Amino acid sequence: MSTLTTTPVTRRLSLLKPTGHLTLGNLLGALRPMAAQQHEADCFYGIADLHSLTVAHDPARLRELVTEQATLLLAVGLDASTLFVQSRVPTHSQLGYLLECVATTGELNRMIQFKEKGHGVGSTRVSLYTYPALMAADILLYRPTQVPVGDDQRQHVELTRDLAMRFNTTYGQVFTIPEITVPPAGARVMDLADPTSKMGKTGGRADRAGVIHLRDSPDVVRRKVARAVTDSDTGALSVRADRSLKPGVTNLLEILAACGGSTDGITTYGALKKAVTDAVVATLSPIQASYAELAADPAHVTEVYAVGAERCRSVTAPVLAAAQAALGL
Template sequence: MTRTRIFSGVKPTGHLTLGNYLGAVRRWAEEDQHRADGVFCVVDLHALTVAHDPARVRRLSRQAATILLAAGLDPDRCALFVQSHVDEHTRLAYLLECTATDGEMRRMIQYKEKAARERARGGSVRLSLLTYPALMAADILAYGTDEVPVGDDQAQHVELTRDLARRFNERYGHVFTVPRATHPPVAARVMDLQDPTAKMGKSQARSAGIVHLLDEPDAVRRKIMRAVTDGGSEVRYDREAHPGVANLLDILSAATGGRERPEELAGQFGSYGALKKDTAEAVVELLCPLRQRHAELSADPAYVDGVLRAGAERARAMARPWVDAAHRAIGLLPPV
């Protein structure tokens, strides 16, 4: 039987965070690559949709790839590569732009939010910010993907990918697998420690509420101990009324492997301080092996380069038949 194929990626627009790890990366390493045919990449082309420093994008792309290896992705079990190293992504993206509509692109929540921020800063909105969901769809569909493990904020993009796959198949003949989104059961969306109504995002300018995966243990403890909680003193899991406490309970539950649900953990604490202390220590313990392995890999860049080179070759071999089939189906002459 053919194994399930999974695709997912990380965008090098900032240092990877605890939210990235608990919501996605740990699951890729501990579960997905073992049960399925995993395709994981650093989606560097997506980082070009807003103003950026080229040197920083290159640096963060390498750092992200190294962290994925340090987190446990095994190049013998999965394909790990950089998006721009595989031309099939952009070859397919234009075909999907020709399948999507302007209205679909403008309805994307992330486009609305990011475009509003760019305009508020007095900047211009790049066309690629509007069209990048088509590139994201190409990332997924180029591999015959069955599952896309995503956080809540990306669910809309996966739904658009499903719509584009079905529309293409109906118009031009069956080419694409229609993928489905999957979500981790706990901490799918870790929130900012200083603003528990906002996602812990790696692209945010202020980092007081963001735990980065390479933060030193003392920095992790300091950020969590200073986390915003809520009025009152009762430790209770209620995302609406007590978002700060709920976020800490979500993090603690996920950091300890989900052995106890956040609601169950709430009853074990008599104060916010005790909850923060246990959460901080659990996160420090969780991230220590990753930081150590990242330091080892960073000292051997030739190994990381070799992994990315082999991963790109493997990815091209997987993607080319799907993309070639899409080119034929939509009416393009094959190369002569």
């Protein structure tokens, strides 16, 4: 049996799948909190391109989205973190297979996301079924003591803990057992056309009316906000937050607040939408300017991610080696 001695370190890890163009929801709900954590911990932020292969995809589009997302992560200010592309750190897929050898079909059968994506589909990719083992590898490689996780991924992190404990009990103390924590609350941004659904980057056309992308021009932002769902209320108190009765108006008010705008003097939906437009454009403008500069210097972006991948390899190699030795390899 093999053991791995670890030095306690506060590490945070987040991976984003390049399944679509990053949105205002991604910025306010995830990227801003990630940037705020950079100086409090050793942060590893990755682009989970391997996870994008679990469903049908266009290789050329995947490469395009990875390049765009890599540039945007820098543009939003994640420059004090270790940035990497998952597929360029081979330890992720290597440990992923080893954990497949620890997981059971019963456990994977219970994974909700696999059930949802496979529901009504005649056949799915094997990688969609084994995806939780790769996600467990993503986490355990970095030996985090805490893993912030939302409700949609909680089951996968619980499986990660189970696999780590089973491995340690059976083969030796290799993995740190991470505690599940509630992530800092970011802004909850909903789809402008369907304020009961999150503003997501996946699925549909790239110009979906209810989704504001980080690279949308001011005119596009204005058009999308102008078409945002509100309601038929025209009374003196029409502009007020009430998620159950006025989800569209509430969403606009929350976007306005998250973008640093003010509701002072706003009494009509037209005025609210103008204020939201101005606040969103002001928020996106510096990001877009930074993106343009970075896109004009792709060699710099490539170097940042190459350095990040090298650091990831050096940090994760001892964990993989210990797991391999423990298994008898």
